[in-house]
Structure formats: structure tokens, C-alpha cells
Amino acid sequence: MVAKKTAMKKPVMKAKKVTAMTKKFAKAKVSKVSAGGKGFKIKIGILTGKNFDPIPVGTQDPKYPDKFKFKNNREGWGGQFHIDVSVGLKMAALHPDLFEIDLMTGKDITQARLKKNHVNMNFWYDVGVAMLQKDKKHTKEVMAAHKNPDCRMWPSWEYYDWVLYKPNYMKQCIKAGIPMIDTIFIEDGFDPKNVLKQVQAKKWDKFFVKPAHYTFFGAGAIHGKTQDFIDNPSLLANYAKENKSMKAFLVQPYTLKPNGKVFDEVRNFFIDGEWAYSVYTDGTDYEGVYEQPPGAVKDACKEIACRCYKEVLKAAKWQGKPIKTLMNRIDVGV
Structure with missing residues (x-):
């Protein structure tokens, strides 16, 4: 998830598709939530908190709640109005007879509140974000909410964990024959000597390490020349200490393009189970973002990306049944 501007026409999901999808959610197992009758509305919770994915100034809902505005946004990017809250407000505006939207900040998330909704869509505030707050009680509650089927969270726990625990989808894609960068999977804590031994066996001149679970924005990453790590064992020893709470890591060759720059990406977006469009994102130019040309x-x-999405469909389930995802982004390095 990267904070970059994307100048392009946004796809619009037709009302009939929204209705078809909501029928699935309306039929989902509920506890103490009405599921029909005169004036019935589908109650949708939206977990918000993104402060780096803005919408164009002037396009925000005139009733955008003050509580959800990012004022003096020093840690984020792009101003007060962001996409997660805006999607919820747009849903309510387009279908006031169909949806009742419950916007939530991270502090609002409890199992009791989520159970009052027919479905809760996690647009940002997940377990990884909760961990950043350094509040064990809060993180425990957010984790419990994700795991509790009565909270009716989307993504559901099994699919969510499949995505968040990188070895899950990477190994599945490798097994399916999808090209993937050579990777050493570490899943029982970081042992510097063992990792270095495996890297030397691969004969990598340089390598890159990053945590593989509940991490983002490059947190916990390290890279360098293999010989430097051999000559100075304290580099990896200190890295292991700094990341002792992590169990899973990815170790990969540090690879650059022939021009010496890091790889760029083409991000493929799938909406309601169908490939919709792709966006080029430059690896070094922060503003280098545009729709990928034909x-x-x-x-x-x-x-x-379509081959990868077939693997997504094997993991994506709602109430134990296969489901087409509302939206996916699959990145391909170029």
C-alpha cells in the first residue's frame, strides 16, 4: 500500500452489481441483527484510518464528519479527506434506501460494535495497524474481532491471514508455476548464522531481508553485501534483536534493473472478480504514477496477474463459501 497519486478515471460499479453482492451479505449468519422487514437496511461497518490516500480537494462529501478529518496531517499525505471514509459516504449517498453506514476509527473497534452490523469492511485498520499503537489490550481486541465470525469482517479471517502472511500466497503461487523471485522462507524466528549459511549456499552477492507478517512500508527491512555481513556478524545479530518479536521473514537476492535502479511495478486492479485496469508506479520517482498504456x-x-487471481479465488471465502472479492490489487515487477 503506497501513497501515490493516480490520475485516471475511476471505475464505477453499477448498482445492479452492488445489489447482487449485498444479497450475499444479507444472507450471512447474523446474531441479534435484523435481516428484513419494512424499511430494512443493510448495516455496513467501515474500518477507517488511512491518512495517505487522499481524494481530490473539492470532491469530498459536504457532510464529511469532522471526527474523520486529518488536520495537521504530519504523518500522512494529502490533506484532510481520504478514500476509506469517502467510499462509505458515497455508498450511503448512492443507496440511502439500501445501506446504513457505520464509520469507525481504530479506537471505535470492538467486537460488540461490529456484531451490530451485517458486515464490516476493513478498509485500513487491521491487526498490523493496531500493533503500531503499542497497546496490547487494544491489539488483542482487534485480533479477536478479526477472528470472531460473529463480527462478520471482510476480509474474513482465513483469507485475511492468507494475504497478510506472505509465505502463504507466495508458496501457493510458486506451486502454481507463477514466476516469483527466489526466496528463502524463514518461519521460526531469525537465526543470523543459519540465514547467512543459506544465503552463501545460494551464492548471492547481495541480499535483502524483511518481515513476512504484520508489517508494511518497509518496516524491519535490511539489505547489503553478503561479504559485509560475513565480516561483521553484529549487523545481522542486531537485526535479530530488533525484530525478536517477529517469527516470519523473507530473504531474497537484492536485485536491481540493468540501469541500477530498483524495479518498477504495474499494479493490476480486480473489481468484483474481474480484471479492471492497471497502473504503472515508478520505483524511484514518487510522482511517476499513471495508467499503464496498451x-x-x-x-x-x-x-x-490473472493467474495470481485464480489463486486468490481459492483462498477467498465468506461464511465458509467461495466468493469473488470486491477488490484486489496484484503487483507485477517490471
């Missing part, structure tokens, strides 16, 4: 690169990335 051509061989776009076609090749789409083909790989």
Missing part, C-alpha cells in the same frame, strides 16, 4: 508490457502483466 502494449506488450500491459498484456504480459495482466496475464500474470
Whole structure:
């Protein structure tokens, strides 16, 4: 998830598709939530908190709640109005007869509150975000809410964990024959000597390490020359101490493009189970974001992304049954 501007026309989901999807949620197992009758509305909780994914100034809902505005947004990017809250407000505005929207900040999230809704959509505030608050009680409650089927969270726990625990989807894609960068999977804590031994066996001149669970924005990453780590064992020893709470890591060759720059990405977006569009994001130019133009690169990335999405469909379930995801982003390095 990267804070970059994307200048392009946004796809619009037709009302009939929204209605079809909500029928599935309306039929979901509920506890103490009405499921029909005169004036019935589907209650949808929206977990918010993004402060780096803004909407164009002037397009915000005139009733955008003050509670959800990011004022003096030093840690984020883009101003007061962001996409997670805006999507919830747009849903309510487009279908006032169908939806009742419950916007929540991280502090609002409790199992009791989530159970009052027919479905809760996690647009940002997940377990990983809760961990950043350094509040064990709060993190425990958010984790319990994600795992509790009566909270009717989307993504549901099994699918959510499949996505968040990188070895899950990476190994599945590798098994399916999808090209993937060579990776050493560490899943029982970081042992510097053992990791370095495996790297040397691979004969990698440089390598890269990052945590593989509940982490984002490059947190906990380290890279360098293999020989430097051999000559100075304290580098990896200190890294292990700093990340002792982590169990899973990915170790990969540190690879650059022939021009010496990091790889760029083509991000493929799937909406309601169908490939919708792709966006080029430059690896070094923060403003280098635009819709991927037609051509061989776009076609090749789409083909790989569609193969990956088939694996997504094997993991995505709602109330134990397979479901097409509302939206997915699959990135392909170029």
C-alpha cells in the first residue's frame, strides 16, 4: 500500500452489481441483527484510518464528519479527506434506501460494535495497524474481532491471514508455476548464522531481508553485501534483536534493473472478480504514477496477474463459501 497519486478515471460499479453482492451479505449468519422487514437496511461497518490516500480537494462529501478529518496531517499525505471514509459516504449517498453506514476509527473497534452490523469492511485498520499503537489490550481486541465470525469482517479471517502472511500466497503461487523471485522462507524466528549459511549456499552477492507478517512500508527491512555481513556478524545479530518479536521473514537476492535502479511495478486492479485496469508506479520517482498504456508490457502483466487471481479465488471465502472479492490489487515487477 503506497501513497501515490493516480490520475485516471475511476471505475464505477453499477448498482445492479452492488445489489447482487449485498444479497450475499444479507444472507450471512447474523446474531441479534435484523435481516428484513419494512424499511430494512443493510448495516455496513467501515474500518477507517488511512491518512495517505487522499481524494481530490473539492470532491469530498459536504457532510464529511469532522471526527474523520486529518488536520495537521504530519504523518500522512494529502490533506484532510481520504478514500476509506469517502467510499462509505458515497455508498450511503448512492443507496440511502439500501445501506446504513457505520464509520469507525481504530479506537471505535470492538467486537460488540461490529456484531451490530451485517458486515464490516476493513478498509485500513487491521491487526498490523493496531500493533503500531503499542497497546496490547487494544491489539488483542482487534485480533479477536478479526477472528470472531460473529463480527462478520471482510476480509474474513482465513483469507485475511492468507494475504497478510506472505509465505502463504507466495508458496501457493510458486506451486502454481507463477514466476516469483527466489526466496528463502524463514518461519521460526531469525537465526543470523543459519540465514547467512543459506544465503552463501545460494551464492548471492547481495541480499535483502524483511518481515513476512504484520508489517508494511518497509518496516524491519535490511539489505547489503553478503561479504559485509560475513565480516561483521553484529549487523545481522542486531537485526535479530530488533525484530525478536517477529517469527516470519523473507530473504531474497537484492536485485536491481540493468540501469541500477530498483524495479518498477504495474499494479493490476480486480473489481468484483474481474480484471479492471492497471497502473504503472515508478520505483524511484514518487510522482511517476499513471495508467499503464496498451502494449506488450500491459498484456504480459495482466496475464500474470490473472493467474495470481485464480489463486486468490481459492483462498477467498465468506461464511465458509467461495466468493469473488470486491477488490484486489496484484503487483507485477517490471
